[in-house]
Amino acid sequence: MAARTRLPLLFPRNLFPFRSQKLVHTDVSVKEPAYPPIVPSLTAKSKSARRRQIEERVKKICTSSVEDKLSLITRIQREKFVVYPQTFARNADRWYQHFTKTAYIPGLPEKFTPGLEKTTAAVPGIDDDAFADIRSLVTRVILQEHWQFRKRKPFMYRHQEQVVGPFLRSLVSGLTYSLAKYNPLLQLSSLDLSPQVNFYWRRGQRIIPKGHRKRHLEPTRFQIDDRPHSQIRVTQQLPQFMPLEASHAAEVPEITLRPNVMPLFRRQYDNNIFTGAKLPDPACYGHTQFHLVPDRYHRDRMIRQQQADQVEVFLRANALASLFAWTGAQAMYQGFWNYEDVTRPFVSQAVITDGHFFSFFCYQLNTVALSVETDANNPRKNLLWGTESLRLYESVQDGEVVGLNDGVVKLLVQFFMNQP
């Protein structure tokens, strides 16, 4: 007989407390409590918050496209040291080596055979007839500028601009077009006349001595704004001269003094990074730059005034700064920046001349990570190879070029023929 129990009219939830499935003894899977990751705050006024802000910014830059990267890196304007490639400061090349973490190697890499031999030894890819053609082209250009044109005496301190400038322009364009049939890279190249090359980077830090930001650490910022006489940009990158790991052993001069003692001056304006063409241009890699020496650079006067060593220092500093800016801008255009170091070396060449004397330089950019945080464990160094000044020709007499140096012409041709 069913027991008649007095059940309530409304059933509360807990009426039969021991009848639910939940209390049956089974192996219930224990869920680990999932907490969000404990990170420092983003907006607090603390050092860890500042560090997190910097990390977030770095992550944001890493995940954006190249144009956004460039604009985010160069967005904030602050006082920076303006580095002029052509500077008369003493020992400028040591200072610039320190700023750009470059080691100087005298002479050119093994690829370019010593160019001071008098014989027309075969340049790879050029036979003797072609070399003779090139030679005659060079003599033609020299005679055209210095003999055939009836030029009035150039204005004071305008000799380089009015005489050597057009000579170099015609020489470079003539050589490019005639060597294009031997070097397929030059057929797709772009020859810029008087382009702008800009680069912005940070290196080293200092403690601010005075002001409302006293005792804070401030990174030293640098900017190079350069206008080479002409440059050749190509679509493919030039091969490296030395593997990346081999640059660990190179020596870079360390200078503990502040750059303003050099003397170097600070200004605040737009931070620009530019190779000579805008970002979508297919010819984004650099081949060769040509620089003219300024009018106030008088080699003989410097030697007379016991500054013979500064003659080469000036040229080296010029090549260093210009090529570092160019290769750095090329690397930035490919998306490498301070926190994402280059995976392959960027290579460019430069020729600096004052009409008679030619100096050849090769630069290999192995690292773009120069700021304090990234430089702490960075063994890579950038490399600059360079020659002394070599005379192209002695003089022009009676419609003849006297003493044309074949070695220099050969080096020029080798520079143009450099291809992957």
Added chain:
Amino acid sequence: LNRNIINTFFLYPLYQLGNPQLRIFRPSWFLTLVRPGKEQPQDTVQFRIPMEMTKYDIKNYLEKIYNVPVGVVRTRIQFGSNKKRNHLNQKVKQPDYKVAYVQLALGQTFTFPDIFPEKERAPAEGSMEEMQEKFMEDEKQRQKLDPRRGGVTEWFGL
């Protein structure tokens, strides 16, 4: 009026075409070598120079009189402050002076010597100074509290 100046010019020596090269023999300008306040590179020497001198004057002065090979010279004028006031509340001006930074040529370097080196003052044996030093040291040692108290004064305690 400074009567000690010998190479005063009535007006500055205005050059006109055909004038001979201006030469000053035995100039009455004197340079003072000073220790740089901020760190300078090895080849830089700092001078205080009279206001009338220019960069070319310094170059010629050092090269001709002292045979020092000079690379490049940079000058600046330091303003002497006019802020302090004396007991009559008048402004007192500290004189302005010109500073020249001379970079030496031919790879030469210069460091400013230490003019006031620290002297080890060890008093001579058996003298008054030594006995006085010892006495003072003993007194100081006696005045010090027990080191086991860890710097706590005598007043705390029983």
